[in-house]
Amino acid sequence: MSATTSSPFASVIEKHIPNLKTYEELYKHFHRNPEISTIEHDTSARIATELKTLNEKHGSPIEIKTNIGKTGLIGIHRNGPGPTILLRADIDGLPIQEKTGLDYASTKTQLDTHLDNVEKPTMHACGHDFHITCLLASIETLLGCTDSWSGTLIYLFQPAEERGCGARMMIDDGLYDLSRHGCPEPDLCLGQHVFPFRAGTVHTRAGSTMSAADSYRITIHGRGGHGSMPHYCVDPVVIASHVVVRLQTLVSREVPPDETAVVTVGSLKAGDTVNVIADVAILQVNIRSISQTWRRVLLDGLKRIVNAECEAGRSPKPAEFEKLNEFPLCYNDEEVTKKVQKTFDSHFGSEHMPDMKPVLGSEDFPLLGSSIGKPYMFWFWGGVDPEEWDRRVKEETLNELPVNHSPFFAPCINPTLRTGVEAMVVGALGFVQKDTN
Structure with missing residues (x-):
């Protein structure tokens, strides 16, 4: 449990977070079966199946819309009056041959029919498999605590982030056109990314966050x-x-x-x-x-x-x-970030780092908000085994850690999975939680 005792969300999460052993296996499935940008057909289908399973367990409250921008999909979860919040995960892998040696490593190759019709080794070398899994587990948590919040949540699974075109593809395909996909415009968008920081930590920043x-x-x-x-x-x-x-x-x-x-x-x-x-x-x-x-x-x-x-x-x-x-430049909205940081402070305590430096990596996530003039906020959470991190700090070898896009990139499953779930749930509840006063 990474929450502090003062967290107003701790009891909700403890009561409703699902058994993450199931999601560990789901994560391994996605890791073994990455797909290149724009042709994530099996990944998208598996996500849709998981959403349908959650609907069966909870009385079908999620409206599922597929094939948005080819392989993108969303779940619309209406739960009374209140703000509309979009929670996003990207789903594509990279044309990289995995060298992690994990027993669930990808050995997959894929014909890149979108780009050059060349068969390529394929790997989740940027953590999008974690993003998918954490959002799905967050959805199950939020489905279990609907009496604690009110509003509409949009669960968005976006293709082709690595090529910078997936968000635009979904938008151009009428993502926010009610007559086309039934998706309301969000009041704000939230997203997250696993990164080579110490696992268990969450890192935020207001203003310019990604280049x-x-x-x-x-x-x-x-x-x-x-x-x-x-x-x-x-x-x-x-x-x-x-x-x-x-x-x-x-x-x-x-x-x-x-x-x-x-x-x-x-x-x-x-x-x-x-x-x-x-x-x-x-x-x-x-x-x-x-x-x-x-x-x-x-x-x-x-x-x-x-x-x-x-x-x-x-x-x-x-x-x-x-x-x-x-x-696009990722510029976290100041007011939205302040609110998220306040909730993260209360929940994660000293494991929340609110003054991270800008990241020179880039994301197309901001378009999901900026294209309709709405604010957004994007944060990072750590995936490096705490013992390895602490050892490398002592040895001054942090610069030798495998980073995103490395063939050796392999975030530890625990506590990375739970932290990613808690961060997404807490981030959402900070805007839609019912007033308990």
Whole structure:
């Protein structure tokens, strides 16, 4: 039990939280069977089955809507007058080969029919299997304590977070169109993410919490020819190399030292053999920022630098910019965050960390609120075994922990599962709990 004795939610959770042994097995099922973004058909079907089972146990209070944005689904739980709160979990895995050695490790491969029709190893390397399982267990807890709260809860299972398109796919498919899916607009949205922090802890922050991310594929044109005759050619590799180096000055010389930003050139490809100057060089660039002001500076600087280096290198035609994906800045609403932090303080006590630093990872979760002008709040909870965490603190080896997207990423099941369930339940009840005065 992670709650403090002063928590107004402790008795509700103790009475109604389900036997988590069942959910441990469900978690292992999802971990063994990850699916790549936009093609999470089996995952979505299993979630729908779990929701139907919960309905059978509790008299069918949840209205289930499937196939929203292809593989997204929601459960609408109306329980009297009050605010409408959306609780979100993402459901997709990653094209990574798992190397954890767990007895429930994924050995699955999947044909990525959405992207390139290539068979890929697949892994839940970002904890979305935990997100699914914790939300399902939270739903069962909330179903058991309906006399303690009043309002409407929307349980949303979102596809394709890893590619930054799942929230938009659901919204564009009429998520909030009552005539289409029957889903009311929420008053606010809540979400959470497991992270390489000490298990049992919950971490929050008001304001800028996760970075915006903008990714581009940039094609730089040259004039190819024999490696022995560079004076007859325009070498796009040289131009691209200058671009790579010059882009680093965006952070070091154009963004203030007390701001946070990252510019990464993830790949540079040109040519196929040693003695040929290529026609084109292709860069893939990722830019992360935690303010809209400096996001604009970085994006403007990207195009300025690429175009200037192409001109300096006598490129025969302008560079081409292809937007690969875009993640919004995650800016937690101040008032909503204060309320969540107050409830987390009362429930988790010293295990709640309300002053976490911004995370340079990115999420499309904010779109679920910002697209309709509603507030949202996103928090993190730990998944590193406490004994391992404490040992690494002493050894000063925390930087060697496997992190999200690592083939070795493996959050411990306990107490990670229970903490994730309690955080989601407490976060929701903080807005819909009945006044007991």
